[in-house]
Amino acid sequence: MTKTDTIAELNLDVERLRKDFPILQTKVYGKPLVYFDNAATTQKPLPVLQALEQYYTIYNSNVHRGVHYLSQQATEAYEAARRKIAGFIHAAHEHEIIFTKGTTNSINLVAYSFGRKFIGKGDEVLISAMEHHSNIVPWQLICEEKGATLKVIPINEKGALKMDEFDKLLTEKVKIVAVTYVSNSLGTVNPVEEIIAKAHALDIPVLLDAAQAIQHMPLNVQELDADFIAFSGHKMYGPTGIGILYGKEKWLNAMPPFEGGGDMIKNVTFAKTTYNELPFKFEAGTPDISGAIALGAAVDYIQQTGIHAIQHTEEELIAYAYERLSAVPSLRFIGDAARRAGAISFLVGNIHPFDLGELLDKYSIAVRTGHHCTQPLMEIFNIPGTVRASFSFYNTKAEVDELIKGIEKARRILE
Amino acid sequence: MTKTDTIAELNLDVERLRKDFPILQTKVYGKPLVYFDNAATTQKPLPVLQALEQYYTIYNSNVHRGVHYLSQQATEAYEAARRKIAGFIHAAHEHEIIFTKGTTNSINLVAYSFGRKFIGKGDEVLISAMEHHSNIVPWQLICEEKGATLKVIPINEKGALKMDEFDKLLTEKVKIVAVTYVSNSLGTVNPVEEIIAKAHALDIPVLLDAAQAIQHMPLNVQELDADFIAFSGHKMYGPTGIGILYGKEKWLNAMPPFEGGGDMIKNVTFAKTTYNELPFKFEAGTPDISGAIALGAAVDYIQQTGIHAIQHTEEELIAYAYERLSAVPSLRFIGDAARRAGAISFLVGNIHPFDLGELLDKYSIAVRTGHHCTQPLMEIFNIPGTVRASFSFYNTKAEVDELIKGIEKARRILE
Amino acid sequence: MTIKEQQDAIIEEFSFFTEWAEKYEYIIQLGKDLPLIDDIYKKDENLIKGCQSKVWLHADYKDGKIYFTADSDALITKGLVSMVVRVLSGQSPENIAGAEIYFIDAIGLKSHLSMTRSNGLLSMLKQMKMYGLAFQVKEK
Amino acid sequence: MTIKEQQDAIIEEFSFFTEWAEKYEYIIQLGKDLPLIDDIYKKDENLIKGCQSKVWLHADYKDGKIYFTADSDALITKGLVSMVVRVLSGQSPENIAGAEIYFIDAIGLKSHLSMTRSNGLLSMLKQMKMYGLAFQVKEK
Numbered sequence A, B: 001m002t003k004t005d006t007i008a009e010l011n012l013d014v015e016r017l018r019k020d021f022p023i024l025q026t027k028v029y030g031k032p033l034v035y036f037d038n039a040a041t042t043q044k045p046l047p048v049l050q051a052l053e054q055y056y057t058i059y060n061s062n063v064h065r066g067v068h069y070l071s072q073q074a075t076e077a078y079e080a081a082r083r084k085i086a087g088f089i090h091a092a093h094e095h096e097i098i099f100t101k102g103t104t105n106s107i108n109l110v111a112y113s114f115g116r117k118f119i120g121k122g123d124e125v126l127i128s129a130m131e132h133h134s135n136i137v138p139w140q141l142i143c144e145e146k147g148a149t150l151k152v153i154p155i156n157e158k159g160a161l162k163m164d165e166f167d168k169l170l171t172e173k174v175k176i177v178a179v180t181y182v183s184n185s186l187g188t189v190n191p192v193e194e195i196i197a198k199a200h201a202l203d204i205p206v207l208l209d210a211a212q213a214i215q216h217m218p219l220n221v222q223e224l225d226a227d228f229i230a231f232s233g234h235k236m237y238g239p240t241g242i243g244i245l246y247g248k249e250k251w252l253n254a255m256p257p258f259e260g261g262g263d264m265i266k267n268v269t270f271a272k273t274t275y276n277e278l279p280f281k282f283e284a285g286t287p288d289i290s291g292a293i294a295l296g297a298a299v300d301y302i303q304q305t306g307i308h309a310i311q312h313t314e315e316e317l318i319a320y321a322y323e324r325l326s327a328v329p330s331l332r333f334i335g336d337a338a339r340r341a342g343a344i345s346f347l348v349g350n351i352h353p354f355d356l357g358e359l360l361d362k363y364s365i366a367v368r369t370g371h372h373c374t375q376p377l378m379e380i381f382n383i384p385g386t387v388r389a390s391f392s393f394y395n396t397k398a399e400v401d402e403l404i405k406g407i408e409k410a411r412r413i414l415e
Numbered sequence C, D: 001m002t003i004k005e006q007q008d009a010i011i012e013e014f015s016f017f018t019e020w021a022e023k024y025e026y027i028i029q030l031g032k033d034l035p036l037i038d039d040i041y042k043k044d045e046n047l048i049k050g051c052q053s054k055v056w057l058h059a060d061y062k063d064g065k066i067y068f069t070a071d072s073d074a075l076i077t078k079g080l081v082s083m084v085v086r087v088l089s090g091q092s093p094e095n096i097a098g099a100e101i102y103f104i105d106a107i108g109l110k111s112h113l114s115m116t117r118s119n120g121l122l123s124m125l126k127q128m129k130m131y132g133l134a135f136q137v138k139e140k
């Protein structure tokens, strides 16, 4: 936050901003849409749609190898998008920004390439009990292949990491720590600064799954000192199909390539192939050019709106939602950590989340139900899933009131 | 071609169709754009742009796991796109269509997953001398890892495969044949039917790189009997960032997963993870939902235009371009096989392709110059690269005339 | 009652409701009539796992007829299951295997049900028909 | 002439051309004045590989000055190389290492040159400055 930010400046004019999102004006079953499924994917503001349209109607062309005008325009816009993202997360170098398909793809890239080089028999990979499947399965695959072991930082009943257990698990055997910054199921914000500091004290690199952090809070990779950070464009107001892997230059340079193909090579002969420099070494094939450019537009939009203001506005909204939900009889929160962001998960009495979600949908309220791709976490809580309401700055208190009303009405049918 | 197709019906009304492509109405350096770089990426018709816009303004939502209305709309549209593509290439099952990032990603998937299971020490992978880097490097990577050998079908001076050499190279050691259907550098159409028949006689599966075939000719995977087919959305009038891997059910089922994450699993515990069914097993993470849907719209557009009519129209145009280029003094074709599609590569006298491409650009003619991601092929011809003009049905003979004029003018400067 | 008669009866019952909320309430109501699966059968082999809720299904074969018992952890699911069980339970293997199920569309549920649900319903129907086929084979 | 004077001379020469085609023709013309690299130096170590064309660059150090010779397989590239060589050749290592190159922008080439070219030009300038630095160190 810069010194000039005052509280007044941190309060967003939500009604005005909502106009930037065409879908928020649509109706579902004849009623205004209440979209509380932002952790699954966010809606897109007009500048993002315009970036897509402009790209395809004015300068669509393949990048990097072209001499002609359109190709240069496309290349410049694509690389400008990379710069925007580097700026947004304060990366030391542009070439530390790799365009991927999304968080899942980013984590798989690291698990594969880092794992191939740095993980061996008897080694350990340390994740947490609240990870998304995307930050579990890639590590299972590489551990299985390499004869390494996956270790898990447990959580307490509030859904916060047991940091004393982390201390015990963090031994020299651990080759990488991969944890989520913010839990998509619980909303817990993890003490990643502490995790990184402790891991680095043992020279262990840390990957942060920032899929649920990047859209909610300022992120400075140099201050955080994270080694890898993964996030998805579609959860930060950008299009589907594009995501980011940030990696420290030293790691990315040390890692073997992941996929092979056009653009990621310097020189190909049938006998020997030499790989291109960063970031291209990890960007095989024609990239998602329009997706990258539109993600750049999404970052511009976030920057103009102000990430501090977004954070402030969302925190207020979540506090309000938390308070109103607390008053619903027999509602219990799943995940109740002190630091939270983005999402609130809950269950009402004995009502199955699927039943509640389906009825809420009929009141035109979109929430997500189920395990949220965190099955092991659901097993720890011994529940079939949760109802999750997840928020963006463009949601309103009036929408929260609709949610409360919807829950009450659904209860009458379901209890 | 159905019986009712007459030659008249095969002639497209190109001037009318051009209006569907907004970018073809733009100017470059104040002159109308002549876009002959279609092999790098095609331009996009309005229905594709509208599909993107509609998705984001009406029903953007994450797919598969959602109970709410938008999520169902998005899931239905995403799966409908899969059906469209399955129909277009006549796949036996929808679940044989895997959404990937593009051709490169599709080939890497097969090289990784098929390779992990079916390629071992001393085995061979057979590719051809005219492959794109995307169909070379993934195989080099897996061969290196497994101690297998990459073998290469040579070409003759016209740029056609030496089929007698292929016969000799096709031994029981070969675990997979991976060849391009149409060469992106030379325009050669390979005898893939023969290759597949001979490989299958030895129970060897065949992967076709159809990146330069799918947009130019009808493709029936069941008749062809190919085991894997890879292609890119952005080269067939769809958006960037989306592509297809078609695979026979039996192979896809036998292969281990590639990336791990959400959607590709059935059940996750920290101890054991079971994988989802096809196609989801190979679609980890949030897919490129808008990209898939817009690719579906591109397929609709191709179907409405008629792939036979597209083929006929393009063949006529290419014949005209070939004839006009033949008359340019000291112009020599690089690649001059009997069956060709899509692209014509050439050099003029001693003029460096880079110089010619740059001047053509100034006449607002977009061609591609360089090695076209086929460095080994350039080495065989012992040239630094070519000038490549690549065509779509929306190009015109008048544009070809512009190209010829441009070459003449550039020659005067460069010779 | 035949499979057809059972379906027509359900369609008739639902014709009284115009509001979707009433339909849901009635479905949940119907769930209470579901012949519950015996606890000993509530095991993994009998689990039809949908994306979101669980259904256990058991089939008994007696005097040339199949009798289904079932349960689910979600109320709406249970209601849906009970309707299908009502339609198919007590019928012959042949009739079950060849049954044409049209009531779901007819009561206008399809447009209400989420795809996740419809898929779940479909896999349950498939499973019941499989039982039909299996017992048909057994008979011979 | 100093580096600055050389650049200003080029800018002056280019001020006569308004058409891009004339500029290109002049660039190609200039390529003919490029002091050609000796064949023995035309080897891989001296290759600056751009994306599309090759440039060979060699530096000789004599009496406190660096003299560049070069060649390229593409004509336009050769012309561009010749301009940069004209500006920097025969200057002291210090001056080369610290040179501020503005003529490319000033003659309006930047908007004409493809990015591939500009990048190639940039890596060549970088290489020449590296020679400047290297010989500076050697001097001490």
Ligand SMILES: Cc1ncc(COP(=O)(O)O)c(C=O)c1O
Residues within 6 Å of the ligand: A262, A284, A285, A286, A287, B039, B040, B102, B103, B104, B105, B132, B134, B135, B180, B182, B183, B184, B209, B211, B212, B232, B373
């Ligand atoms: C024959 C061939 N194979 C593979 C590719 C790679 O396709 P993409 O870059 O879309 O992954 C291309 C296009 O560049 C191609 O022409």
Ligand SMILES: Cc1ncc(COP(=O)(O)O)c(C=O)c1O
Residues within 6 Å of the ligand: A039, A040, A101, A102, A103, A104, A105, A132, A134, A135, A180, A182, A183, A184, A209, A211, A212, A232, A373, B262, B284, B285, B286, B287
């Ligand atoms: C914490 C977390 N990690 C990873 C992912 C996977 O992201 P994607 O599906 O965009 O690859 C998600 C989103 O579903 C998430 O919430």
